[in-house]
Amino acid sequence: MAAFGARIDSLARGRAVLSMPITAAVGQQHGFAHAGASFALGDSAAGYAALGLMEDGAEVLTVEMKINLVAPAAGMRLVAEGEVVRAGRRLTVVRATVLAVDAEGRRRDVALLQGTMIPA
Amino acid sequence: MAAFGARIDSLARGRAVLSMPITAAVGQQHGFAHAGASFALGDSAAGYAALGLMEDGAEVLTVEMKINLVAPAAGMRLVAEGEVVRAGRRLTVVRATVLAVDAEGRRRDVALLQGTMIPA
């Protein structure tokens, strides 16, 4: 995600916040491309949230992820808040909310994700 | 997707094939980033497949999309085959398969997507 200027804003046990600028690089073409940017940021936030509950040096893989897109990703920055909703022995269930923040700091939900992570 | 070297390999009524090189830009970090690349290519292939059944000048939006990741995106190119499985009056249901192709041309399923598109 570094190529898109994504950064980690906060990390805690079972929670992570990532953000990146909304630029042409993640812009949309024919209306559907933005799904990819929202997915990537939300999935990464969910992955970091899951990592935060594992041992040092662990890695996680996305098993599956569902995204519902609820508004256009318009504004200055995309912010993704990931959280672990169920840390199991084998599988970890995660959710993430992706928000767009405009120049005045107003936040609007853009996408909701729900999926499963597994230790790599 | 152009920034990643993605291209349209074929377009037909209700079907589309897209591909892009597997490079560091879409590579993975901590194991989960590749989900974003597979999602973006698969979602785009599904979107073009849906577009192919609409009037000229139409655009589509992803309402929701689910991805199951079944193998690492390792190899030279990612290929996504999108298809419309149900074109409804209001909503279009799509599926896509993402494959990784290695230097010898061997293909391996990487991800399976199922979701909903809507006219923009």
Place this chain on the structure above:
Amino acid sequence: MAAFGARIDSLARGRAVLSMPITAAVGQQHGFAHAGASFALGDSAAGYAALGLMEDGAEVLTVEMKINLVAPAAGMRLVAEGEVVRAGRRLTVVRATVLAVDAEGRRRDVALLQGTMIPA
């Protein structure tokens, strides 16, 4: 759902709680049948939550629904809490949590749902 003894425990704008007894009728066989009961109750709670934001006499249909099963549905009653997370002009995005309640009143998350409803 009436055949399973399901009842509406509460209805509010954009929220609904349903419950039903856990009995042999919704029990599991080969381990996977309980998914159906949790899905049906969660989907119904989400549907009633969506209905609560529509005009009198409206009906809703499930467009798509994703369920993550996080624990066995063991106990006395299944309770599903549905909520609208985004009421759009054409589509409504919903979530539901299904919990199992044991004889001592302890509650445990069983399943998480996220999906889309549309006016019928």
Place this chain on the structure above:
Amino acid sequence: MAAFGARIDSLARGRAVLSMPITAAVGQQHGFAHAGASFALGDSAAGYAALGLMEDGAEVLTVEMKINLVAPAAGMRLVAEGEVVRAGRRLTVVRATVLAVDAEGRRRDVALLQGTMIPA
């Protein structure tokens, strides 16, 4: 599922077909209840398909399942065709198609499922 008159029509390695009558017991109320019947039959077909690739005596659990509902479940019988699309060491990815069959034997797709099974 036996309580609904569900039966196994065929079982093979990685494939299973189940069916049940469409009756008041699985009928819909407020438009959304049929999702539960289609889900339960499709999920069961997918589960039996996964079981068919496992050792005798194994059981499977649904980790997560996504359903897209594409037409009303109207007719005489519901038929669900489940298949394994990827049998992994830890996780098995499955798909199912649910069809409604009318009195003249005409078949119509009702729902498409995609999800993950795990050995119990």
